Amino acid sequence: MAVINFNRSPVSNPDPIMSPCAACSVRDLSICGVLDETDLQKMAAIAHNMQYSPQDPIIDEGEPADFLFNITAGTVRLYKLLPDGRRQITGFLTNGDFLGIALNENYAYSAEAVDDVRVCRFVRRKLENLLDELPHLEKRLLGLASNELAQAQDQMVLLGRKTAKEKLVSFFLMLSRRQKEIGGEASPVMLPMSRSDIADYLGLTTETVSRTFSSLKRSQTIKLEEGGKVTLPNMEVLETIAEGY
Amino acid sequence: MAVINFNRSPVSNPDPIMSPCAACSVRDLSICGVLDETDLQKMAAIAHNMQYSPQDPIIDEGEPADFLFNITAGTVRLYKLLPDGRRQITGFLTNGDFLGIALNENYAYSAEAVDDVRVCRFVRRKLENLLDELPHLEKRLLGLASNELAQAQDQMVLLGRKTAKEKLVSFFLMLSRRQKEIGGEASPVMLPMSRSDIADYLGLTTETVSRTFSSLKRSQTIKLEEGGKVTLPNMEVLETIAEGY
DNA sequence: CGGTGCATTGATCAGAATCAATGATCGTGG
DNA sequence: CCACGATCATTGATTCTGATCAATGCACCG
Numbered sequence: 001m002a003v004i005n006f007n008r009s010p011v012s013n014p015d016p017i018m019s020p021c022a023a024c025s026v027r028d029l030s031i032c033g034v035l036d037e038t039d040l041q042k043m044a045a046i047a048h049n050m051q052y053s054p055q056d057p058i059i060d061e062g063e064p065a066d067f068l069f070n071i072t073a074g075t076v077r078l079y080k081l082l083p084d085g086r087r088q089i090t091g092f093l094t095n096g097d098f099l100g101i102a103l104n105e106n107y108a109y110s111a112e113a114v115d116d117v118r119v120c121r122f123v124r125r126k127l128e129n130l131l132d133e134l135p136h137l138e139k140r141l142l143g144l145a146s147n148e149l150a151q152a153q154d155q156m157v158l159l160g161r162k163t164a165k166e167k168l169v170s171f172f173l174m175l176s177r178r179q180k181e182i183g184g185e186a187s188p189v190m191l192p193m194s195r196s197d198i199a200d201y202l203g204l205t206t207e208t209v210s211r212t213f214s215s216l217k218r219s220q221t222i223k224l225e226e227g228g229k230v231t232l233p234n235m236e237v238l239e240t241i242a243e244g245y
Numbered sequence: 246m247a248v249i250n251f252n253r254s255p256v257s258n259p260d261p262i263m264s265p266c267a268a269c270s271v272r273d274l275s276i277c278g279v280l281d282e283t284d285l286q287k288m289a290a291i292a293h294n295m296q297y298s299p300q301d302p303i304i305d306e307g308e309p310a311d312f313l314f315n316i317t318a319g320t321v322r323l324y325k326l327l328p329d330g331r332r333q334i335t336g337f338l339t340n341g342d343f344l345g346i347a348l349n350e351n352y353a354y355s356a357e358a359v360d361d362v363r364v365c366r367f368v369r370r371k372l373e374n375l376l377d378e379l380p381h382l383e384k385r386l387l388g389l390a391s392n393e394l395a396q397a398q399d400q401m402v403l404l405g406r407k408t409a410k411e412k413l414v415s416f417f418l419m420l421s422r423r424q425k426e427i428g429g430e431a432s433p434v435m436l437p438m439s440r441s442d443i444a445d446y447l448g449l450t451t452e453t454v455s456r457t458f459s460s461l462k463r464s465q466t467i468k469l470e471e472g473g474k475v476t477l478p479n480m481e482v483l484e485t486i487a488e489g490y
Numbered sequence: 491c492g493g494t495g496c497a498t499t500g501a502t503c504a505g506a507a508t509c510a511a512t513g514a515t516c517g518t519g520g
Numbered sequence: 521c522c523a524c525g526a527t528c529a530t531t532g533a534t535t536c537t538g539a540t541c542a543a544t545g546c547a548c549c550g
Binding site: 194195196206207209210211213214 | 496497498499
Binding site: 078080082083084086087088090101102104108109132135138139141142145146147148149150152153154155156157159160161162200202203243244245 | 323325327328329331332333335346347349353354377380383384386387390391392393394395397398399400401402404405406407445447448488489490
């Protein structure tokens with residue numbers, strides 16, 4: 001990476017030469033995984049690296065959807081607000097995730113950095129043009145959208161039909177799976193987001209999240225480590241709880 | 246891209262079973278709307294018309310995803326079950342809707358006919374082959390997936406953060422919008438599905454749905470007509486309620 | 491240190507679930 | 521054609537999970 005300023009943000013890197021996609025650490029995780037060297041060049045040509053500090057807005061619901069993003073580091077929360085301030089977090093994105101599949105004229109949701117975030121930003125119009133050239137890429141996007149839809153349905157089951165305990169355990173398992181996918185361990189699980197983020201993701205309040213947390217600790221179902229990490233001692237038990245048996 | 250234009254078109258077709266795609270009443274609503282005569286032929290070659298009676302299963306979660314469907318008449322419910330029988334309905338599909346965008350090896354959810362349903366069924370493998378030939382079609386699918394994702398996010402807000410009253414009013418508005426899209430009136434809204442279906446879609450119980458229904462009737466917010474139709478006398482008021490102002 | 495923001499814990503409340511009964515609708519067969 | 525049973529919808533009484541209101545604890549930071 002080129003010189004990076006960690007204090008001021010967002011910071012744009014207008015020079016893609018300095019961050020060649022070929023060496024990108026999340027390339028295989030991301031939509032770029034299907035591209036060969038030539039196509040990568042084309043992607044690189046329309047990409048900008050950017051950074052965000054915790055709580056920085058990345059996109060705003062309702063604004064023209066001019067940019068799309070590949071998350072290369074950190075965690076992003078997607079959310080929608082009701083007029084009175086009630087918030088629903090619809091997902092957390094991490095390494096390799098693509099932000100902006102729902103390509104309408106305007107963004108359908110907002111996104112903020114949870115911790116220090118790096119992204120690869122594309123001008124939407126340019127990426128769309130590239131799609132016509134690279135059918136692989138379009139197929140990949142369709143695959144991603146398909147996965148996201150499946151996830152969204154699981155989340156609907158969680159929100160509509162699971163208890164607080166089931167919700168929280170499902171959440172840990174989701175994080176654990178995701179962590180494995182990006183090449184980490186299944187446990188312990190990192191929790192970069194606040195209790196209030198977790199609550200708004202699970203359709204609960206912070207108090208209920210906190211209480212359920214404590215109750216799971218008491219019953220040894222989970223273990224809270226230094227730095228807010230959570231150890232999952234027995235995946236089978238957790239799976240059973242999450243599915244509500 | 247991808248703001249899908251649902252053209253108005255008549256929805257009654259005397260005999261879809263015998264009809265070639267060219268005369269298909271939901272063609273413009275469906276993925277087939279982007280195809281010219283030649284391409285339609287190719288679609289027709291891999292399509293089968295089928296019908297289902299109320300409560301008939303159409304696909305089963307976990308089964309190999311061998312078929313994809315275009316709904317040409319009637320209403321379909323998509324749902325997922327927890328092991329103890331709790332059910333979450335993740336969506337209702339009607340004329341022109343495409344069933345099976347989430348293209349994994351196995352179906353991620355089940356689908357049943359709510360009323361009398363007709364579909365155009367495709368062998369998945371064949372449709373996938375056709376996709377490589379018809380880039381228009383692939384784009385259209387991506388657009389559909391994009392729309393579905395946006396809808397799914399709205400549904401998460403509903404399930405996670407709205408009250409029973411807000412949920413029910415949002416549901417009526419969704420049906421009303423959908424009815425307009427397929428060429429009908431905004432009101433009255435048809436309710437082919439049972440209270441229990443509505444409950445499982447909104448993350449409520451039948452009793453709560455019924456009570457909320459009654460309360461909305463009492464306050465003149467809605468009016469219940471013959472045949473279970475619901476008249477929406479004032480859209481602005483309903484929108485306000487649905488968004489929780 | 492003291493302040494600020496986040497997390498935890500406690501007490502109470504409320505909205506929706508559950509348990510239970512009654513009412514309406516519809517299809518079937520006598 | 522009506523009576524019966526079955527299914528679904530409505531309404532009522534009560535319970536309970538999670539929300540709300542409130543206080544305290546804890547960690548980080550100037």
